[in-house]
Amino acid sequence: MNINNDLQKAKELLEEADALFITAGAGIGVDSGLPDFRGVEGFWNAYPKVRELGLRFEELANPEWFESDPHLAWAFYGHRLHLYRDTVPHKGFEILLELSNTKKYESFIFTSNVDGQFQKAGFSKEQVMECHGSIHHLQCIDNCQGMIWSADETDIEIGEDFRAQDPLPTCPFCGGLARPNILMFGDYGWEYARTDGQRERLVKWMDTIEAEGGRLAIVEMGAGTAVPTVRNTSEQIAARFNVPLIRINPRESFGAEIELPMGALEALQQIISNS
Numbered sequence: 001m002n003i004n005n006d007l008q009k010a011k012e013l014l015e016e017a018d019a020l021f022i023t024a025g026a027g028i029g030v031d032s033g034l035p036d037f038r039g040v041e042g043f044w045n046a047y048p049k050v051r052e053l054g055l056r057f058e059e060l061a062n063p064e065w066f067e068s069d070p071h072l073a074w075a076f077y078g079h080r081l082h083l084y085r086d087t088v089p090h091k092g093f094e095i096l097l098e099l100s101n102t103k104k105y106e107s108f109i110f111t112s113n114v115d116g117q118f119q120k121a122g123f124s125k126e127q128v129m130e131c132h133g134s135i136h137h138l139q140c141i142d143n144c145q146g147m148i149w150s151a152d153e154t155d156i157e158i159g160e161d162f163r164a165q166d167p168l169p170t171c172p173f174c175g176g177l178a179r180p181n182i183l184m185f186g187d188y189g190w191e192y193a194r195t196d197g198q199r200e201r202l203v204k205w206m207d208t209i210e211a212e213g214g215r216l217a218i219v220e221m222g223a224g225t226a227v228p229t230v231r232n233t234s235e236q237i238a239a240r241f242n243v244p245l246i247r248i249n250p251r252e253s254f255g256a257e258i259e260l261p262m263g264a265l266e267a268l269q270q271i272i273s274n275s
Contacts, residue, residue, distance in 0.1 A: 006258045010219070010246045011271050013258075017217035019105035019209050022096055023234045024264075025112050027222020027249060031090040031265035032117065034083070036222070047076070049162035058185050066141050066179045074164035077180050078156025081135050084115040092221075092265040093121035095272055105214055108205050112223070112230050114182050127205075129198035131229055137181040139191045140171035147173065148181045148191055210241070219246040220256070221264040231255070 014020070026036040035046035037057045044051035050060060065073035100107035100123070109118050109128045114135045118128050137148045149172065157165040169178035183190045209216055218238050223230035231247075235255075238245040247256035248267040260267045 003260065006260055007267075007270050009244070010258050010260065010267075013217045013244060013246065014099060014219065014271065016215060017103060018214040019103055019205075019216045020096070020100055020107035021110070021206075021216055021218045021234075021237055022100075022107055022118075023110045023218065023220040023223060023230050024118075025221070025223030025227075025230045027224065028092070028111075028264045029087070029113065029115060029117060030222065031092060031263055032087050034087055034115065036224075038224070047079075047162070050076070062185050063141070063179065063187050063189055066177060070168055070177055071163040071165075073179070074156055074168050075158045075162045077135065077182075078154075078158055078164050080115075081151060081154065081156065081180070084117070084135060087115070087117065087120075089117045089121040090265050092268040093117065093123075095268045096219075097122050099272075105205070105209055108202050110202065110230065110233055112227065114180070126201060129202045130195060131183075131233075133180070133182040133190065133192075133195055135180050135182055137194065138169060138178045139181045140174060141177045141179050141189065142171075142174070143189050143191050144171060144174045144176065146191055146193065148194055151180070206237070206240075216241045216243055217246070218243060219248065221248045221267070223247075223249065224252050 030036050035042065037043045037046065040056050043057040060076055107127060109123060111118065111128070111130055112132050114130060114132055116134055116136045119125050136151050138151050138154065139148045154169050159165055170176065171178050181191060181194065218234055220230065220234040225231065234245050244257035246258045246260065247253050248260045248262065248264055250261055250263055253259040253261040
């Protein structure tokens with residue numbers, strides 16, 4: 001594998017495209033200082049108190065905790081809410097936005113991240129699909145009205161014992177406990193209407209490009225194999241449009257025509273500087 005050749009191919013594809021399909025998993029946020037929770041040790045390093053409980057990410061990221069121990073559940077999600085609010089998107093997002101703005105059809109983002117970093121970096125909310133929902137929106141734990149609302153006014157105080165302090169967020173409709181509008185593991189109560197609306201916009205955007213013969217470039221960043229939704233989506237769209245997939249991933253870049261085994265920021269900087 002010749003990385004310089006792949007960097008040059010990626011540069012040409014991105015320059016010549018009329019539209020960008022940008023797909024991203026947790027790895028894209030690492031350069032902004034966000035944890036990617038890779039493996040149980042990575043999760044425990046980010047949340048030492050959870051190590052004491054012996055819980056893995058998949059076990060804690062489960063709606064059952066909002067029933068059995070809501071103060072623990074809200075400590076975890078409250079910490080993430082404030083972390084994502086405070087995080088500044090790295091320069092790679094700016095590179096993608098500037099490139100997107102030069103394209104006839106601009107771009108659409110498909111991400112499993114719930115952190116809202118693409119919107120924070122300047123991408124329109126109309127051009128983002130968050131397949132696992134968003135931490136910046138809340139819903140009723142019982143989904144009593146099928147409604148979601150903004151988490152902008154939500155602040156969670158967390159004690160040294162890694163437990164959220166009262167009062168916990170509540171549903172404005174029934175007064176019951178609220179939870180983030182995020183698809184968790186084993187989650188049958190997630191309100192998916194917002195994500196469905198995003199999906200409809202993405203489908204319409206794709207259909208327009210296909211109908212008008214637009215040239216699509218696909219760049220995937222930081223999407224691992226543990227939960228392969230993003231990788232599968234990238235591959236499906238690459239097959240549909242018969243175009244190469246640019247896969248940026250320091251550990252799992254395999255399986256694409258253009259494989260760049262590096263972090264998102266480094267890869268994007270090298271692509272735009274490559275000549």
